[in-house]
Amino acid sequence: MNEASAPARRPPDLAVLYxxxxxxxxxxxxxxxxxxxxxxxxxxxxELRTNPFGLPSVWEWQNYAGILASRRYWQLLGNSFAxxxxxxxxxxxxxxxxxxxxAHIRFFGSRxxxxxxxxxxxxxxxxxxLPLFIKVRxxxxxxxxxxxxxxQVAFALAMSILLFRRFFKDLPVELVEAALVDGxxxxxxxxxxxxxxxxxxxxxxxxxxxxxxxxxxxxPLIMLNSDAMYPWPLGIMVYQGEYTADWHLILAFIxxxxxxxxxxxxxxxxxxxxxLTAGAVKG
Amino acid sequence: xxASTTARQRGxxxxxxxxxxxxxxxxxxxxxxxMPVVEAAWYGGYNWNGFGxxxxxxxxxxxxxxxxxxxxxxxxxxxxLVIVVSLAIQLPLALALxxxxxxxxxxxxxxxMLFFLPYVLAExxxxxIFSFVYDGDYGLLASIYRFFGAEAPxxxxxxxxxxxxxxxxxxxxYFGFHMMLFIAALQGQDRNLIEASxxxxxxxxxxxRFVSIxxxxxxxxxxxxxxxxxxxxxxxxxxxxxxxGPADSSQTMVSFLYSHGVTRMRVGYGSAIGVIxxxxxxxxxxxxxxxxxxxx
Amino acid sequence: xxxxxxxxxxxxxxxxxxxxxxxxTTVKWLHLEVNPNQLKIWEEVARSFEAAHPGTKIEMQxxxxxxxxxxxxxxxxxxxxxxxxxxxxxxxxxxxxxAGVLQDVAGSIKDIAPEISPAALAAFTQDGKVYGLPFxxxxxxxxxxxxxxxxxxxxGTKIKTWDDLLAAVKxxxxxxxxxxxxxxxxxxxxxxYWTHLAVRIGGKAAFQAALRGESGGFEGETFQKAGDLxxxxxDLQPFQNGFLGFKNPQSTGxxxxxxxxxxxxxxxxxxxxxxxxxxxxxxxxxxxxxxxFPTIPGGKGEAADTLGGINGWxxxxxxxxxxVEFVKFFVSKDVQSRLAAGNFLVxxxxxxDAAINNAFMRNIxxxxxxxxxxQNFYDQDLGPSVGRVxxxxxxxxxxxxxxxxxxxxxxxxxxxQGN
Numbered sequence: 001m002n003e004a005s006a007p008a009r010r011p012p013d014l015a016v017l018y019x020x021x022x023x024x025x026x027x028x029x030x031x032x033x034x035x036x037x038x039x040x041x042x043x044x045x046x047e048l049r050t051n052p053f054g055l056p057s058v059w060e061w062q063n064y065a066g067i068l069a070s071r072r073y074w075q076l077l078g079n080s081f082a083x084x085x086x087x088x089x090x091x092x093x094x095x096x097x098x099x100x101x102x103a104h105i106r107f108f109g110s111r112x113x114x115x116x117x118x119x120x121x122x123x124x125x126x127x128x129x130l131p132l133f134i135k136v137r138x139x140x141x142x143x144x145x146x147x148x149x150x151x152q153v154a155f156a157l158a159m160s161i162l163l164f165r166r167f168f169k170d171l172p173v174e175l176v177e178a179a180l181v182d183g184x185x186x187x188x189x190x191x192x193x194x195x196x197x198x199x200x201x202x203x204x205x206x207x208x209x210x211x212x213x214x215x216x217x218x219x220p221l222i223m224l225n226s227d228a229m230y231p232w233p234l235g236i237m238v239y240q241g242e243y244t245a246d247w248h249l250i251l252a253f254i255x256x257x258x259x260x261x262x263x264x265x266x267x268x269x270x271x272x273x274x275x276l277t278a279g280a281v282k283g
Numbered sequence: 284x285x286a287s288t289t290a291r292q293r294g295x296x297x298x299x300x301x302x303x304x305x306x307x308x309x310x311x312x313x314x315x316x317x318m319p320v321v322e323a324a325w326y327g328g329y330n331w332n333g334f335g336x337x338x339x340x341x342x343x344x345x346x347x348x349x350x351x352x353x354x355x356x357x358x359x360x361x362x363x364l365v366i367v368v369s370l371a372i373q374l375p376l377a378l379a380l381x382x383x384x385x386x387x388x389x390x391x392x393x394x395x396m397l398f399f400l401p402y403v404l405a406e407x408x409x410x411x412i413f414s415f416v417y418d419g420d421y422g423l424l425a426s427i428y429r430f431f432g433a434e435a436p437x438x439x440x441x442x443x444x445x446x447x448x449x450x451x452x453x454x455x456x457y458f459g460f461h462m463m464l465f466i467a468a469l470q471g472q473d474r475n476l477i478e479a480s481x482x483x484x485x486x487x488x489x490x491x492r493f494v495s496i497x498x499x500x501x502x503x504x505x506x507x508x509x510x511x512x513x514x515x516x517x518x519x520x521x522x523x524x525x526x527x528g529p530a531d532s533s534q535t536m537v538s539f540l541y542s543h544g545v546t547r548m549r550v551g552y553g554s555a556i557g558v559i560x561x562x563x564x565x566x567x568x569x570x571x572x573x574x575x576x577x578x579x
Numbered sequence: 580x581x582x583x584x585x586x587x588x589x590x591x592x593x594x595x596x597x598x599x600x601x602x603x604t605t606v607k608w609l610h611l612e613v614n615p616n617q618l619k620i621w622e623e624v625a626r627s628f629e630a631a632h633p634g635t636k637i638e639m640q641x642x643x644x645x646x647x648x649x650x651x652x653x654x655x656x657x658x659x660x661x662x663x664x665x666x667x668x669x670x671x672x673x674x675x676x677x678a679g680v681l682q683d684v685a686g687s688i689k690d691i692a693p694e695i696s697p698a699a700l701a702a703f704t705q706d707g708k709v710y711g712l713p714f715x716x717x718x719x720x721x722x723x724x725x726x727x728x729x730x731x732x733x734x735g736t737k738i739k740t741w742d743d744l745l746a747a748v749k750x751x752x753x754x755x756x757x758x759x760x761x762x763x764x765x766x767x768x769x770x771x772y773w774t775h776l777a778v779r780i781g782g783k784a785a786f787q788a789a790l791r792g793e794s795g796g797f798e799g800e801t802f803q804k805a806g807d808l809x810x811x812x813x814d815l816q817p818f819q820n821g822f823l824g825f826k827n828p829q830s831t832g833x834x835x836x837x838x839x840x841x842x843x844x845x846x847x848x849x850x851x852x853x854x855x856x857x858x859x860x861x862x863x864x865x866x867x868x869x870x871x872f873p874t875i876p877g878g879k880g881e882a883a884d885t886l887g888g889i890n891g892w893x894x895x896x897x898x899x900x901x902x903v904e905f906v907k908f909f910v911s912k913d914v915q916s917r918l919a920a921g922n923f924l925v926x927x928x929x930x931x932d933a934a935i936n937n938a939f940m941r942n943i944x945x946x947x948x949x950x951x952x953x954q955n956f957y958d959q960d961l962g963p964s965v966g967r968v969x970x971x972x973x974x975x976x977x978x979x980x981x982x983x984x985x986x987x988x989x990x991x992x993x994x995x996q997g998n
Contacts (some may be wrong), residue, residue, distance in 0.1 A: 019383055023394060026380065030397055030455065036423055037412050045421075045857060052426045098308035105297050117308070120316050123564040124516035126537040128319035130544060130553040131326060133653060134333060135319060142657035154315035157308055186300035215405035217519040218537070222545060225654045226607070226661070227640055233407040237523065240411060241643025242613060244828040245857065247421045250411065258408045265403050269396055272403060277463045330996075333656060334678040348996075419821045437821025440764070442978055445824075528764055529823030530978040531971070547964045548652035 041252030120158025670962030762827030806983025
């Protein structure tokens with residue numbers, strides 16, 4: 001047992017009471033908007049106005065059913081999934097290879113090159129969004145998955161390379177030496193020794209990249225034109241533009257589009273929390 | 284040391300690996316991260332609508348116009364406001380919660396997850412949820428006002444309150460992330476130090492004040508760094524809420540760049556904004572790292 | 580290097596999208612229509628075109644008005660741009676022509692050109708080249724709710740001058756009725772006030788002079804006065820609570836819900852207010868009134884001058900010939916009559932207006948026919964970048980953060996900068 005729960009058994013303690021009230025207040029601050037959104041999707045527009053907080057008096061399942069039955073919803077999720085998966089895989093492959101070189105091979109200019117990549121941490125993608133747009137246009141990639149994927153991968157590189165490099169450097173030295181002495185080439189060593197040992201860091205970097213790509217708005221907004229290509233953050237904005245004041249439908253749509261994130265979060269919370277915070281700390 | 288021993292042994296395979304493994308990252312990074320920044324500096328000197336190639340050289344005119352635009356000043360002010368609120372409200376809140384929730388008691392883990400959840404949700408979805416919360420007709424806030432018989436303010440529609448409304452959402456969305464950083468750091472702290480101070484007769488508060496928090500300084504510095512950098516890229520959240528309005532009152536640097544540069548295809552002007560933003564970000568990151576995070 | 584990467588990437592993305600390979604021609608048609616009743620007809624039009632042209636598929640794409648305007652500049656730069664896009668003509672169209680993203684269709688529309696209202700067609704013509712076809716015209720004026728007006732004993736038909744309007748606003752406020760609703764968040768609904776005032780004060784001559792930079796340009800007397808008069812109205816706080824946060828569709832729905840007495844809008848809102856009202860019924864015809872924008876005593880503009888849009892479809896470069904055919908089909912007398920019969924629009928094809936069967940739309944059609952000076956929306960007419968400044972500045976005037984003088988200066992500065 002620890003000191004926190006011990007005082008709870010004694011007669012009411014003001015500190016504990018304040019703490020509980022404080023926690024309850026913050027919990028309400030966080031949870032109420034979310035709950036109201038989910039429940040709002042079950043209400044009619046009229047009820048939403050009179051009773052935005054409570055449980056619906058009549059559960060309007062057709063708000064949700066209608067969206068789930070629509071092609072549009074699945075298309076948005078499909079696009080998001082394709083873009084995020086491509087981004088994640090590419091970022092993992094490209095960044096781990098580069099990091100491997102930086103971790104194990106010293107060559108002329110390696111320090112300089114590593115610093116070159118570190119520059120990517122200094123500024124957000126938005127700073128050069130117009131030239132980036134022109135570049136993607138000139139490559140003929142507007143309105144394609146790759147027009148979104150490649151810039152996203154490029155911007156994920158700096159952080160990913162640093163994370164991978166640190167991990168690779170921490171692998172047991174004996175292992176590396178033994179393998180290399182045994183005549184294993186670097187590429188083979190990377191493929192058959194480093195990668196299998198790198199599950200945790202692959203998961204971390206993969207999580208960060210996937211979540212960022214899944215939620216991304218600016219780059220897809222600028223690179224994609226046709227709604228057939230839209231990932232869900234763009235689609236949800238179009239939906240809102242189309243249904244303006246039909247808040248019950250918009251709320252149902254929001255709920256359904258954040259549902260995958262939520263499910264993923266519930267089932268992989270340890271990885272996600274560890275990934276997102278570790279990425280921040282170690283980067 | 285490792286690299287040098289292996290280097291001697293395997294000179295040839297070494298270079299193969301470099302040649303094989305480095306170019307993809309180098310190419311992507313150069314093409315999509317470095318070159319656009321360099322090009323922004325170049326385009327910033329032109330008046331150009333993006334078609335054909337830039338021809339109309341205007342020198343520093345774009346920069347002058349950016350500085351003369353009222354929205355630019357507002358955007359700068361708003362970014363500063365976000366930083367101030369992050370430091371003055373979000374950070375202490377996150378720290379307090381972390382100190383409570385780092386300990387083990389029933390519900391602590393569930394609360395941690397609840398508080399972290401907003402950070403995982405997309406900014407766009409968060410913005411839409413809060414545009415519902417703030418909606419003057421159907422929103423949660425409006426119904427609270429109606430309950431007390433008052434007419435609801437349209438927070439997002441007034442130049443006086445739009446930024447306040449956004450700041451609340453910023454805190455809602457990001458405090459959990461900072462809290463998690465602190466919790467991770469607290470859990471990594473040496474329990475012996477804390478036990479020792481308790482045995483020495485320090486009160487709970489004294490232990491926190493003189494042992495836990497000083498040990499957290501590196502994390503706090505890191506947290507401030509993220510708050511500032513995050514503020515400078517704030518955009519996704521603003522779009523569904525106000526699109527920078529009304530009358531540019533909630534514009535941020537990036538939303539200003541988007542609404543005055545991208546949607547008008549003023550490539551030169553927009554690039555100039557980008558260059559200014561780049562200079563701000565880079566200056567901050569480099570100075571901050573040099574002054575406050577030297578040892579990390 | 581670029582070329583190599585480009586081809587590699589193209590190959591990769593082709594491989595990924597190979598499933599979508601089609602044997603037939605697809606025409607991508609980007610529209611902004613939100614009214615489901617009108618959309619239903621459009622869809623029928625598309626289906627019947629497909630039936631008449633086997634192997635052609637019309638793919639309808641939608642963007643909400645405001646997102647469309649924000650998206651358009653980047654959208655057009657893509658090689659994969661939609662084949663048919665919506666247009667309000669004017670300076671925005673001119674910029675698109677200069678950018679070379681549109682297709683000259685003059686050759687293929689010769690047969691139907693004589694059928695189309697010359698003024699409307701001229702809006703899509705430059706240097707003898709035709710870049711699209713108009714399909715509707717509209718007028719900006721005041722829609723009002725007769726019941727709400729009656730509460731304050733205001734008669735909409737009697738509002739003739741600007742002072743009448745101000746008096747009506749005061750009376751409505753005194754009676755506890757919200758006088759006006761406006762989609763201030765989208766900004767352009769507010770620019771109607773400033774620009775229509777300028778149309779009334781200075782007439783066509785003043786606008787032409789401003790374009791040439793004469794008599795002070797947009798800082799000239801006409802535009803200063805337009806700002807001053809708009810400020811008179813704004814100072815009465817005539818708009819709904821939170822108007823600067825309302826998007827246009829929201830404001831339209833607000834009017835349709837019977838929450839505000841008047842709204843300065845494009846004539847097509849007559850229909851949209853029904854579709855966007857919470858009950859999807861809106862204000863019925865017998866409760867709905869219309870008056871033209873009030874006149875200014877001593878103004879040089881004629882009372883018959885109108886502000887409004889000429890809406891058309893542009894054909895983008897690289898579009899298949901079926902796209903042109905479809906646009907022609909859309910403005911054929913048959914389709915135009917159908918849309919006119921639904922009272923959705925004032926048609927541009929000669930004779931189609933005969934199909935209009937209600938008094939409201941007939942009135943608009945007559946107004947437009949009588950008008951000698953039909954001013955296109957400034958935010959379109961002055962081009963993409965200056966137009967946005969007009970919207971920004973007038974919204975700031977309405978929000979109280981800019982003075983009339985500053986509005987004029989901002990517009991003139993943007994115009995001088997010429998981009």
